[in-house]
Amino acid sequence: xxxxxxxxxxxxxxxxxxxxxxxxxxxxxxxxxxxxxxxxxxxxxxxxxxxxxxxxxxxxxxxxxxxxxxxxxxxxxxxxxxxxxxxxxxxxxxxxxxxxxxxxxxxxxxxxxxxxxxxxxxxxxxxxxxxxxxxxxxxxxxxxxxxxxxxxxxxxxxxxxxxxxxxxxxxxxxxxxxxxxxxxxxxxxxxxxxxxxxxxxxxxxxxxxxxxxxxxxxxxxxxxxxxxxxxxxxxxxxxxxxxxxxxxxxxxxxxxxxxxxxxxxxxxxxxxxxxxxxxxxxxxxxxxxxxxx
Numbered sequence: 001x002x003x004x005x006x007x008x009x010x011x012x013x014x015x016x017x018x019x020x021x022x023x024x025x026x027x028x029x030x031x032x033x034x035x036x037x038x039x040x041x042x043x044x045x046x047x048x049x050x051x052x053x054x055x056x057x058x059x060x061x062x063x064x065x066x067x068x069x070x071x072x073x074x075x076x077x078x079x080x081x082x083x084x085x086x087x088x089x090x091x092x093x094x095x096x097x098x099x100x101x102x103x104x105x106x107x108x109x110x111x112x113x114x115x116x117x118x119x120x121x122x123x124x125x126x127x128x129x130x131x132x133x134x135x136x137x138x139x140x141x142x143x144x145x146x147x148x149x150x151x152x153x154x155x156x157x158x159x160x161x162x163x164x165x166x167x168x169x170x171x172x173x174x175x176x177x178x179x180x181x182x183x184x185x186x187x188x189x190x191x192x193x194x195x196x197x198x199x200x201x202x203x204x205x206x207x208x209x210x211x212x213x214x215x216x217x218x219x220x221x222x223x224x225x226x227x228x229x230x231x232x233x234x235x236x237x238x239x240x241x242x243x244x245x246x247x248x249x250x251x252x253x254x255x256x257x258x259x260x261x262x263x264x265x266x267x268x269x270x271x272x273x274x275x276x277x278x279x280x281x282x283x284x285x286x287x288x289x290x291x292x293x
Contacts, residue, residue, distance in 0.1 A: 018114040024080060025115075026122035027106075027131070036135050037082060037103035044081035044180035045173070049162060050146075051187035051248070052089040053154035060248060061147050063286060064186055067246060069143040074136075078113045079106035084174070085142065086166065088187070090154040093165035098172065100142045105135035157192040159185075160233070160269075167235035176237035186246040189262050195229050196220075198265075202258060214261035217268035230272065238274050245283045259285075 022041030024030035030039055048068050056064065066072065068085075077083060084101040091097075108118040108128035118128040166174055166183065174181060190211070191198045202214035221227045247263060267277050277283065 023115055025119050027128065028123070031080075035082075035102040036080070036105045036131075038080050042082075042178045044078065044182075045084065045178045046077055046081060046182045046184065047084040047086065047166065047172075047174050048184045048186065049086050049088055049166065051157070051159065051185075052087045052149075053157040053192075054188055054190070055153060056147070056248070060286065064246065064248075065143060065147075067284070068184065068186065069139065069146075073104060073139065074107070077104045079104060079116050081180070082173070082178075083139075084172070085146070086162070086172075088157075088159065088162050090156065093158060093162045094169070096162070096165075099146065100139070101173070102135065102138060105132050107132050157190055159187055159189065159191045160196060160230075161193065164233040164235055167238070167241070176240060179240055180242075181240055182242045182244065184244045184246065186248065188248045189245070189266055196226055198262070202262060202265075211258055213257045214265045217265050217272070220265070220269075221272075230269070234273050241275060243270060243275055243277055243282065245277070246286075247283055248286050 019025075020041065020043070022038065023043070024038045024040075031037065032039055050064070050068070073083060080103050082101060082103045085099040086096060087099060089096075106113075106116050106118075106128065108116075108125055110117045118125045163183070163185070166172055174183070189198075190202075198214065199211050201220065202211040204213045206212070221230075245263075245266070247259070249259060263279065263283060267279055270277050
C-alpha cells in the first residue's frame with residue numbers, strides 16, 4: 001500500500017500584504033527627509049483649520065490642544081499620512097501660509113496600523129525610532145507656539161472662503177490625489193464677511209444687538225447673491241473628503257439656540273456642496289458650563 005502524504009503549505013501573510021503599492025518599506029530611500037512623506041505615493045492627508053478670528057480662553061486652548069496635538073495625532077493618524085495646520089485669521093485665504101505640513105512618521109513599534117513596525121530587512125530599529133523622535137519634536141515645537149499670537153479678535157471671519165480655498169488650492173496639497181482626506185475645523189462657525197454674515201443672518205427680531213438664532217439654510221439660499229456665490233466657489237472632487245468640526249463657544253453665545261441652529265446651518269451648507277457630515281459622529285462640542293437650553 002502506497003500512502004501518499006500531501007503537505008499543504010500555507011503561505012504566511014506578512015504585514016506588507018496589507019500595504020498599498022508604493023508604500024515605503026525602507027524609509028531611507030523611499031521617504032523625503034524634509035517632510036517625512038513617501039516619495040512614490042500619497043496615502044492620506046489630515047488638515048486642521050483653526051479659527052483665530054475670536055480669542056480663546058486659556059481653558060479652551062488647553063481643550064483644543066488635546067484634540068489636535070500630542071498623542072491624539074499618533075493614535076488617530078496612520079504612518080506616512082500628511083498632517084497640516086492652517087490658521088484662519090485676518091489674512092486673505094489666498095495669502096495665508098501653512099504653519100506646518102509633514103507626514104506622521106512611523107514609531108518603529110507594532111501598532112494597530114500596518115507598516116508601523118520597523119522593517120528588519122532594510123531598517124535599523126534604533127534609527128527608525130530616532131527619526132520618529134525627530135518628527136515628534138518638530139510637531140511639539142509647533143504646538144508650543146501655535147496659540148502665542150492669538151491675542152485679539154479679527155475684523156472678519158472668512159470661514160467659508162478658507163474652506164473653499166483649501167479644497168482647490170494646489171500649493172496646500174489637499175487635492176483629490178489623496179485617497180483619504182480629512183478636514184478638521186476648529187471654530188465657533190460664525191462666518192462674517194461682506195457676502196455672508198452670520199452675525200446679521202442669525203439675529204432674530206427680538207435680538208437687536210447679538211446673534212441668538214439662525215434661520216434655515218434654505219432661507220439663506222433664497223438670497224440670490226448668496227446662492228450664486230456658494231455655487232461659484234463650490235469645491236470639486238469631494239468624494240473622498242471627510243469633514244469633522246470641533247465646535248467652540250464664546251461669551252457672545254449667551255443664547256443657547258444660537259449653537260443649536262448654527263450647527264445644522266453648516267451641516268446643510270456642506271451637504272449643498274456634496275459633503276455629508278454626521279451631526280453625531282463628526283461634530284465635537286466644547287463643554288458649555290454656562291447653562292443649557
